[in-house]
Amino acid sequence: MFTKSAIELVKEIRQTDSIPHYNDTNIKLAINEINVLYEELLQVLMANGNEKSQPYYLSNSMTYFSVIYRDKRCVLAYLNERLKRIKEYRWSSGNGLLPDQLKEKLSQDEIQFFSDYDKNLTDYNIKVGLDLTVDPQPPKDLYVEVRVIKELGQVVLNSGATVTLNLNTTHFLKRSDVSNLISQGSLEHIV
Amino acid sequence: MSYLNIDDILAEEQKLSCKFLYNAYNLGQLEEGSADTDIEKGTKIDLPYWLAYVLAKKGLVSAEMPTPYQQDFKDKLIADPNVISMRSHQYYDKIGTMLSSFFSDRSLNLLLFRVFRDRFLKIYNQSLNLRETDITKIVGNMTRLERNIFENGYRSSIDYDKWRNRKGEKIERNPNIIFPVASRSSSVNNSINSNNINSSSTQSSSSSTQSSQPKKDTVLKKRKRIFDDES
Numbered sequence: 227m228f229t230k231s232a233i234e235l236v237k238e239i240r241q242t243d244s245i246p247h248y249n250d251t252n253i254k255l256a257i258n259e260i261n262v263l264y265e266e267l268l269q270v271l272m273a274n275g276n277e278k279s280q281p282y283y284l285s286n287s288m289t290y291f292s293v294i295y296r297d298k299r300c301v302l303a304y305l306n307e308r309l310k311r312i313k314e315y316r317w318s319s320g321n322g323l324l325p326d327q328l329k330e331k332l333s334q335d336e337i338q339f340f341s342d343y344d345k346n347l348t349d350y351n352i353k354v355g356l357d358l359t360v361d362p363q364p365p366k367d368l369y370v371e372v373r374v375i376k377e378l379g380q381v382v383l384n385s386g387a388t389v390t391l392n393l394n395t396t397h398f399l400k401r402s403d404v405s406n407l408i409s410q411g412s413l414e415h416i417v
Numbered sequence: 418m419s420y421l422n423i424d425d426i427l428a429e430e431q432k433l434s435c436k437f438l439y440n441a442y443n444l445g446q447l448e449e450g451s452a453d454t455d456i457e458k459g460t461k462i463d464l465p466y467w468l469a470y471v472l473a474k475k476g477l478v479s480a481e482m483p484t485p486y487q488q489d490f491k492d493k494l495i496a497d498p499n500v501i502s503m504r505s506h507q508y509y510d511k512i513g514t515m516l517s518s519f520f521s522d523r524s525l526n527l528l529l530f531r532v533f534r535d536r537f538l539k540i541y542n543q544s545l546n547l548r549e550t551d552i553t554k555i556v557g558n559m560t561r562l563e564r565n566i567f568e569n570g571y572r573s574s575i576d577y578d579k580w581r582n583r584k585g586e587k588i589e590r591n592p593n594i595i596f597p598v599a600s601r602s603s604s605v606n607n608s609i610n611s612n613n614i615n616s617s618s619t620q621s622s623s624s625s626t627q628s629s630q631p632k633k634d635t636v637l638k639k640r641k642r643i644f645d646d647e648s
């Protein structure tokens with residue numbers, strides 16, 4: 227059946243909100259189908275010069291053309307949606323690090339894209355003089371109280387201060403210093 | 418309609434029963450379980466909307482309304498829109514509007530509008546009031562469009578509650594971040610790297626002072642011993 231592998235890609239990415247494994251096999255199958263159909267389409271059009279607009283051949287070439295177009299659309303939509311999610315990850319994680327669990331799900335080009343995107347964003351942030359990924363809403367207080375929920379030991383913070391973050395201790399620290407650690411799940415914000 | 422929209426692509430997968438009006442060259446693989454290479458005139462095959470659309474525009478096939486848009490299902494919908502499960506018709510409204518312009522059937526458009534209006538009220542209410550209940554079953558019976566509306570309402574009602582309880586300020590753990598916690602030391606290092614570049618320089622200086630600390634101690638001890646010996 228036509229476009230089977232291509233539509234599987236789209237279904238796969240619809241099923242989850244995170245980034246699924248890069249489906250190399252299905253993309254190759256879809257591209258292969260495009261190439262095979264293109265050759266056949268070309269042959270039909272070349273061989274039947276005068277009769278190609280007859281319904282007998284027209285339905286064939288129309289179908290092949292639509293299938294090629296459809297395959298292309300599915301693969302592009304799949305790749306585009308993945309890039310969108312990779313960008314979202316960069317913004318929500320607030321750093322340019324790719325954890326191994328995520329890295330193995332991306333293709334080589336996507337890893338390259340992530341590091342280039344990260345570089346652009348970091349450059350921009352440095353030029354503007356503000357990290358745009360931090361504090362999308364204005365904070366009420368500069369200091370927050372936090373509880374340590376993952377043993378970290380001695381940690382040097384952004385502002386240069388050194389604190390010992392032992393399990394289950396609470397600290398009163400600068401918001402900008404600890405917001406990253408909270409979103410990573412090492413600390414808990416006490417309100 | 419957007420070229421790269423996932424939902425648009427999936428909506429167009431809706432199958433339409435099509436009758437071929439002419440013999441067709443080398444399309445046998447469209448017909449499941451047939452060994453012929455050609456399709457004969459008059460063969461009925463289920464084609465997806467995107468293909469049926471192209472072929473029908475050229476007058477090569479004649480398409481029929483799919484079953485969920487025929488009178489039987491419509492009657493059920495009119496009787497009570499709220500009880501119909503859309504589990505197997507995830508894109509009922511989206512593909513429905515496409516079909517209504519494809520078949521130039523204005524009544525279908527009106528029906529879709531009425532059904533959506535009636536269902537919307539219930540979904541809107543549920544999204545704002547169904548807290549701490551299992552919503553998977555309710556959400557499963559909605560179309561994609563309705564589910565988006567429900568999820569938006571659901572989230573905003575949670576945000577509203579947070580704001581009322583003065584929890585809006587709280588910095589939450591971000592579930593998107595998969596954080597490597599292989600060993601203690603590596604996790605500390607990573608968190609420091611992720612903070613920024615400044616800290617790494619201060620860290621290296623602090624670690625150098627740390628490493629020099631025990632050396633100093635031993636030197637002091639040695640001196641002490643020498644003093645002791647002299648005395």
